[in-house]
Amino acid sequence: MPELPEVEALREFLDSHLVRRGIVRVLPVAVSVLKTYDPPLSAVEGAQVTAVDRHGKWLDISAGGLHLVIHLARAGWLQWKDEFPAAPPRPGKGPLALRTVLAEGDGFDLTEAGTTKRLAVHLVRDVADVPGVASLGPDPLADDFDRAAFARVLAGERRQIKGALRDQSLIAGIGNAYSDEILHAAKMSPFKPVQNLDDAERDALYDALRATLGDAVERSRGLAAGRLKSEKKSGLRIHGRTGEPCPVCGDTVREVSFSDSSLQYCPTCQTGGKPLADRRLSRLLK
Numbered sequence: 001m002p003e004l005p006e007v008e009a010l011r012e013f014l015d016s017h018l019v020r021r022g023i024v025r026v027l028p029v030a031v032s033v034l035k036t037y038d039p040p041l042s043a044v045e046g047a048q049v050t051a052v053d054r055h056g057k058w059l060d061i062s063a064g065g066l067h068l069v070i071h072l073a074r075a076g077w078l079q080w081k082d083e084f085p086a087a088p089p090r091p092g093k094g095p096l097a098l099r100t101v102l103a104e105g106d107g108f109d110l111t112e113a114g115t116t117k118r119l120a121v122h123l124v125r126d127v128a129d130v131p132g133v134a135s136l137g138p139d140p141l142a143d144d145f146d147r148a149a150f151a152r153v154l155a156g157e158r159r160q161i162k163g164a165l166r167d168q169s170l171i172a173g174i175g176n177a178y179s180d181e182i183l184h185a186a187k188m189s190p191f192k193p194v195q196n197l198d199d200a201e202r203d204a205l206y207d208a209l210r211a212t213l214g215d216a217v218e219r220s221r222g223l224a225a226g227r228l229k230s231e232k233k234s235g236l237r238i239h240g241r242t243g244e245p246c247p248v249c250g251d252t253v254r255e256v257s258f259s260d261s262s263l264q265y266c267p268t269c270q271t272g273g274k275p276l277a278d279r280r281l282s283r284l285l286k
Contacts, residue, residue, distance in 0.1 A: 001057075001072070001073065001074045001075075001176065002072045002076070002077070002228075003173060003174060003175040003177060004054075004057065004139075004141070004172075004173030004174060004213055004216075005058060005178070005213060005216035005217045005219075005220050005232070006220060006228050006229075006232055007056075007058070007173070008054055008141075008217050008220070009217070009220035009223060009228050010078055010225060010228065011052050011054040012055065012221065012222075013060065013080070013224065013225050013240075014078075014108075014254060015051075015052040015079065017106075018049040018052055018061065018102070019050065020030060020048060020050075021046065021048065021049055021102050021103065021104070022046065022048050022049075022102065022103040022139075023044050023046070023047055023048075023049065023100060023103075024045060024101045024102060024128070025100070025101040026041040026042075026044060026045065026068070026098070026099075026101075027041075027088060027089070027098065027099045027101075028041065028097070029089050029090075029091055029096045029098060029099060030096070030112070030117060031091065031286065032118075032119075032270070033097040033098050033110065033112075033117070033120065034098075034121050034122075035120050035121065035122050036121075036124060038050045039066060039123055040123075040215040041123055043064065043123065044064050044066055044068060045121065045269070046064075047064025047065075048063060049061060049063045050062045050063060050124065051061065051160075053127075055069075055127065055133045055136055055139075055172065056136045056168055056172030057071060057072070057168075057172070057173055057175040058070065058071050058120075058133050058136075059071075059072075059078075060127055061099040064278050065125070066123055066124065066125060066164065067122075067124050067125070067126070067127045067130075068100075068122075068123055069122040069123075069124060069127060069130050069133065070083060070110065070121050071118075071119065071120040071121075071132060072110075072112075073112070073118035073119045073120065074114075074116070074118060075112050075113040075119075076097070076110060076111065076112045076118070076119035077110070077111050077113075077225075077255060078108050078109070078225055079108060079109045079225065080108050080224070080226070081105070081106060081107055081108060082106050083105050083106060084099065084101060084105070084106075095111040095112055095113050096109055096110075096111055097109075097110045097111060097112050097119050097121075098121055108158070108225075113265075114215035120132075132168070135169050136168055137153060137169050137170045137172050138171065138172065139172050140171050140172070140173060140174065140209055140210065140213060141210070141213055141214060141217070147202075147203060147206050150202070150206045150209075151202060153170050153171060153192050154170075154197070154202065157195065158195050158196060159168075159193070160190065160191045160192065160193060160194070161183065161188065161189075161190065161191075161192050161194050161197070161205070162179055162180075162183065162190035162191065162263060163265070164261075165179040165182060165183075165209075173213075174209075174213070176239070176261055176263065177232070177236060177239040177240070178212060178213060179263075180214075180238050180263050180264050180265065181212045181236060181237060181238060181239055182205070182209050182212045182213075182235075183205075183208075183265065183270065184238040184248075184265065184269060184270060185208035185212050185265060186201075186204050186205045186207075186208035186209075187204070187269050187270055188201065188204070188205060188270060189265070189270050189271045189276070190256075190263055190270070190276075191276065211225050216232070216235060219231055219235050220232070238253055238264050238265065238266060239263075239266065241264060242254065242264055246266040246268065246269060247267065248266065248269055249269055251266050251267055251268035251269070252267075253266055254266070254276070255273040255278070256276050256277075256278050
């Protein structure tokens, strides 16, 4: 799933490729992709793009006083095209979900792999009309997201820290991969209860969060859209590396699997050498 660093890199890429350019056509190909109907997609055809913003994991393309708001979900991606076939795409079983064509003939496709279709596109007059955007917590790389703001976000939380970091209503933009990376950098168990964090641990978690996301954004900056996936994978130190040696201590990276996802961690760095039970309600093995 694209998370804050990749979506921020896509925002920068689109900002340099879309702003001050006219949209000729926005064509939904997959039935499931378009989540709104008023205004219709035709309302942005002929409009000039004025800005590209990011809200957590959401992209926001402003054109003609409207917002084309995109969430790539788990298996979605954006592919830039210098030109398109003359014939319009046909709806079918392929990955293509939506095509946007600019006046000069280039533009982008939104694609989604797999059979579970969650990629979402909204066309709205106000970005706050998108429920997933309206409910977002603060951006963790914003200038005003300081230690005090982080403490306020976590105040009153009683769940495990892994789940809290992934909650978009608490902090916008962090998903499964970067929560693993942040917790590894902070030397913290993914299942440590938030209410058990002392001041030093909370500060260490804040530092790890800012450094991990900031470094990932810098690594992705300036890359073409097609290279961002490989950059993310190569830059991850712990997530997706089950069975490999931890880059810090050399212990074997372990995994906890759930019904639709998994997490990775280092026992030596994060759980005092104890493996976590690989079951849905995992607790430290005694």
